[in-house]
Amino acid sequence: MVDIYFSTHYICGMLINELSKKTGISVHTIRFYEKSGLIEGKQNEAIKSNNYFHYNEVTVDKLAFISDAKSVGFTIKEIGQIIDTWYNKKYTKKQKLKILDDKLISLEQKLKEIKEMKKKIFLLKEDVVNNRC
Amino acid sequence: MVDIYFSTHYICGMLINELSKKTGISVHTIRFYEKSGLIEGKQNEAIKSNNYFHYNEVTVDKLAFISDAKSVGFTIKEIGQIIDTWYNKKYTKKQKLKILDDKLISLEQKLKEIKEMKKKIFLLKEDVVNNRC
DNA sequence: ATCAACCATAGAGCATACTCTAATGTTGTA
DNA sequence: TACAACATTAGAGTATGCTCTATGGTTGAT
Incomplete structure (x- = not known):
């Protein structure tokens, strides 16, 4: 029996591959968006054997928004600005x-x-x- | 007294600098559009001392259209297609x-x-x- | 223990659409 | 005739937004 409240998944969310499958955006492109500051994963301090990034549902929403925003012609910079009006204190x-x-x-x-x-x-x-x- | 019906301007239209000033599009960009097949100037067979290209009002219209079409997100290729439905027999x-x-x-x-x-x-x-x- | 399938970073490569530089020739006015 | 202001081609450089490769480490099922 696994306590889901302490499972890695519950605590950390998904890894990049799952995020990619969930959003239809390639791993490479997700990394590009992360480098560009549009999204960000979190590394788990408790896990010292790897440096994997974990993503949550907010990131899924952000990626969906990024796709839509690109369609209407917004640049990465503009999309970043909009996303920063969202959850950010910037x-x-x-x-x-x-x-x-x-x-x-x-x-x-x-x-x-x-x-x-x-x-x-x-x-x-x-x-x-x-x-x- | 100059017979305007035989002036270079009347026969050949304008040179690239005038076209640029008339449309607000840089000479470099106009040349880029010409290389891309969106517009075309004509060289005057009668003039052998130079190989200057001459442009007419149709080109002015085309460049205005190109600007508008770029604004709505059409690519050079798409704009080329549209322009070719226009005057072209392709x-x-x-x-x-x-x-x-x-x-x-x-x-x-x-x-x-x-x-x-x-x-x-x-x-x-x-x-x-x-x-x- | 092995091995496919994942993870990470760094950086190269590509397509699009310009934008600029270099080298060189022509035109037209003083 | 000098010279500024034009003209040409060829090709290099830039910005954006991916897209891929190389290299090396980790995970999890058999």
């Missing part, structure tokens, strides 16, 4: 709100540009349909 | 429509993702406002 409340408002503005801008591009492509399509080009 | 009508439809679908997808990200950032902002993180 910024004051005022700074956090400024960062988030800036991102909302840039998303609004992207929305506008994409709608305009849709119109342009649509007009181009009309020209093709009507043999005008 | 594709059949059917192929052109396929390319443009694909782009419309990807723009629709981007629109969706950005709207979702706006919601996420908005909720995050609420958390900051209410001191929940």
